[in-house]
Amino acid sequence: MERLFAKIKKENLDAGEKAKIFSNLEIFVNENPVQKIKSPYYNPWLIFVRHKTFAITAVSAILVVSLTSGTVLAAKNSLPGEKLYSIKMLDEKMQSFTAIGAKAKAEVHATQAINRLQEVEQMVVKKIPINQETKQEIKDNFGDQTKEVKNHLDELKNSGRTEEADKIKYDFESSISEHKRAIIELNDGENKKSEDRQNGNKGKTD
Amino acid sequence: METFEKTFLNSYDLYSNEIFRFVIFKLSDREKAKDILQDVFMRTWVYMTKNGKIDNMRAFLYKAAGNAVIDEYRRQDRRDNKLDSLETMAEDGYDPGFDDTDSLIEKLDGEKAMKLVNELPEIYAEVLFLRFSENKDISEIAEITGRPNNTVSVQLNRGIKQLKIIMNKYKDKL
Numbered sequence: 001m002e003r004l005f006a007k008i009k010k011e012n013l014d015a016g017e018k019a020k021i022f023s024n025l026e027i028f029v030n031e032n033p034v035q036k037i038k039s040p041y042y043n044p045w046l047i048f049v050r051h052k053t054f055a056i057t058a059v060s061a062i063l064v065v066s067l068t069s070g071t072v073l074a075a076k077n078s079l080p081g082e083k084l085y086s087i088k089m090l091d092e093k094m095q096s097f098t099a100i101g102a103k104a105k106a107e108v109h110a111t112q113a114i115n116r117l118q119e120v121e122q123m124v125v126k127k128i129p130i131n132q133e134t135k136q137e138i139k140d141n142f143g144d145q146t147k148e149v150k151n152h153l154d155e156l157k158n159s160g161r162t163e164e165a166d167k168i169k170y171d172f173e174s175s176i177s178e179h180k181r182a183i184i185e186l187n188d189g190e191n192k193k194s195e196d197r198q199n200g201n202k203g204k205t206d
Numbered sequence: 207m208e209t210f211e212k213t214f215l216n217s218y219d220l221y222s223n224e225i226f227r228f229v230i231f232k233l234s235d236r237e238k239a240k241d242i243l244q245d246v247f248m249r250t251w252v253y254m255t256k257n258g259k260i261d262n263m264r265a266f267l268y269k270a271a272g273n274a275v276i277d278e279y280r281r282q283d284r285r286d287n288k289l290d291s292l293e294t295m296a297e298d299g300y301d302p303g304f305d306d307t308d309s310l311i312e313k314l315d316g317e318k319a320m321k322l323v324n325e326l327p328e329i330y331a332e333v334l335f336l337r338f339s340e341n342k343d344i345s346e347i348a349e350i351t352g353r354p355n356n357t358v359s360v361q362l363n364r365g366i367k368q369l370k371i372i373m374n375k376y377k378d379k380l
Contacts, residue, residue, distance in 0.1 A: 004319050004323070004338075004369075005319070005334070005339040008319050008323065008335065009340075011227050012226065013222060013226050018223075021218070021222065021244045022222075024244055025214075025251070028248050028251065029211050034254075034255045
């Protein structure tokens with residue numbers, strides 16, 4: 001059987017036939033050149049068409065960044081009890097985390113402490129009732145921020161930058177004094193409670 | 207000359223004879239086989255200019271040649287009226303006077319050997335040709351024909367058995 005197929009194998013193009021077809025193909029190749037494809041870098045938009053993964057990643061990144069920054073921006077004006085307030089808190093944490101050096105950290109925490117007082121004032125102006133739980137949260141946060149300010153100012157002083165520390169302390173205290181109304185509001189609940197308690201006792205004795 | 211074009215023309219140099227044999231084996235017409243061979247390579251070049259480099263050029267050429275042969279069958283409305291079967295050859299007075307299969311093979315030229323193998327059903331003829339004439343292994347035949355390895359093995363065994371029967375038959379007839 002191998003001998004039978006060996007005979008078949010001898011069926012080849014002869015040199016002349018092979019050369020003729022080769023020459024025809026050469027002409028055909030020259031007449032039909034490879035279509036030159038422009039580099040995608042000539043048109044930056046083409047890269048999105050050619051590389052789907054790149055396009056998806058880029059669009060997702062743009063979406064995430066725009067949605068995140070948009071949300072954070074919207075959250076900046078949110079008040080305690082509102083849906084976006086937790087994002088505002090998260091953003092503040094990120095700011096204090098990314099601040100480098102005792103001075104920057106003290107300033108960030110001072111600003112955030114003042115933010116709490118401003119929020120209370122805005123709630124009062126907008127006549128948004130502040131329940132005891134919210135008040136306590138604000139007070140705790142204000143206390144934490146103030147403590148952080150103090151710690152970083154001490155750090156600054158210890159490193160010999162007393163003047164810078166004093167300036168931040170002065171500005172911080174001035175800002176707090178500008179928001180006395182908020183402090184009164186925060187303490188109002190407790191004052192009212194004690195007043196109520198006192199009045200109640202008075203009524204009983206009367 | 208560009209590398210791309212060089213690759214293509216080198217492929218012609220490398221594979222033209224085996225693709226030519228594949229086509230002539232199926233058509234039994236040398237002139238037609240040359241036309242189809244040229245057409246297959248031209249179509250391959252057009253494909254390359256649009257889609258880029260071909261990973262397995264040999265398998266691609268076999269597939270293209272197979273399709274071109276099928277087109278030719280349709281044009282000729284054939285496989286029923288096989289061109290020059292060995293019976294026709296006998297009727298035409300071709301009488302080498304064989305007394306066994308060895309001497310039968312001895313007396314056949316390449317073209318007639320192809321006709322003998324082509325007496326088999328086409329699926330068997332094709333795998334036998336690829337296995338014994340082109341020395342392809344089972345997996346290569348499977349890739350070229352688009353059939354599973356097991357199917358190719360079975361077709362190969364059946365083809366060998368049937369070819370032996372045909373050879374014995376013609377040994378007595380011619």
